[in-house]
Amino acid sequence: MYLTNGKEGAYFSSGYRHIEGMKKYSAEAICELNPHTASRYGLKEGEMIWIESRKGRIQQRLKISEHVHPNVILAAFGWWDTEAEDNEYDWRKYNINILSEGDGANCPATGSVQLCGIPVRVYSEEQSWGNPPH
Template identity: 35%
Template sequence: LPAATNFEFDDIGHFGLPHGFILARPKIVEPAGECWPDSQILNELGRRLGYAQYFWNDLRECLDDILRPAGMTYDDFKNIGILKGEWEYKSYEKKGFHTPSGKVEIYSQQLKDWGYEPLPSDRGLAGFSDGDSGVAEDYPLIFTSAKDPFYFHSAYRNIPSLRKASPEPIVLVHPETAHRFNIGDEDWVCIETKQGTIRQRAKLNDQIDPRVIILSYGWWFPERKDLELCGWKESNVNVLTNNDPPYEPAIGSTSLRAVPCRIYKTQGF
């Protein structure tokens, strides 16, 4: 550990299956020390747990196996660079959708058969029981989060050109909400939940619901060596959410959005 970076191992690049193409991503440099890519770690783990028949002898064999339906090896693919599938528009008119009925299913019979609710339903607010009278008084707002277009999750905040485009974590606040809590545009504010408190800079936006604030996620500050682990606790949305049960019953996820919160002005850091 740590795992090898994406520049240190051969890989196949894809950007979501609907795009219809894959790219060759050969390694540029050898990994440092004894670092392995994640895929090699998983492959070796499977083999050593006694399931070698389901895995490969090495990562190159895995890549060759993936490309076998295209009639090539990974070495062939590196020379080609890209593989594109044939575009077929409105394929659902011939094949239907990937559901049991072949149709768009607003009501999911499959979910019902598995014992889950077939339609979305309101299960209340994360971390609060039904009828909790303290929600509106203590945490009058709801937060969600949105991806910053300049970064890949928590990565690349050490790149100067990207930090110039998006230098600080931003929380979007409706002007009515800002007035209610005496917050001005570009003020630093605290966002607090039952789990913890972080700081982000407020930006007024009249296109969002006044009851909701929208936070930036994935923030840390690689330049702040004076802070613990480069200030990961200062503005990271994960501080505000709960990783404990109960989880979402169908897929097991934690509550990352629609979390009750409060907001108030503070100082920067």
């Protein structure tokens, strides 16, 4: 499976997530999977799932969506926890930057790292790359 990402229209990159009025648009990181893919992996609408690459892993809440290709997960871009106690806002728990190698070809327009086409796996329970789900 391959990761791609999308930005919510209410936010500017990773900004404005701390504004209470903006949370009505999207209060947390939502990823989307095709219903057949979700079923194959035993994943259910609304649960927190792990998205893992060889570099790291994050969690996002699952939304089932017909418009996503069966071999793709559409992950939310730029998330961090506005309620977190630490001064880094737990960004390592939700942000897709954790999944990228950060090397190789960068986007020529922005200089940003590659955040699509990353091989990933998805699961709902505690696992690691070396222990694939059934």
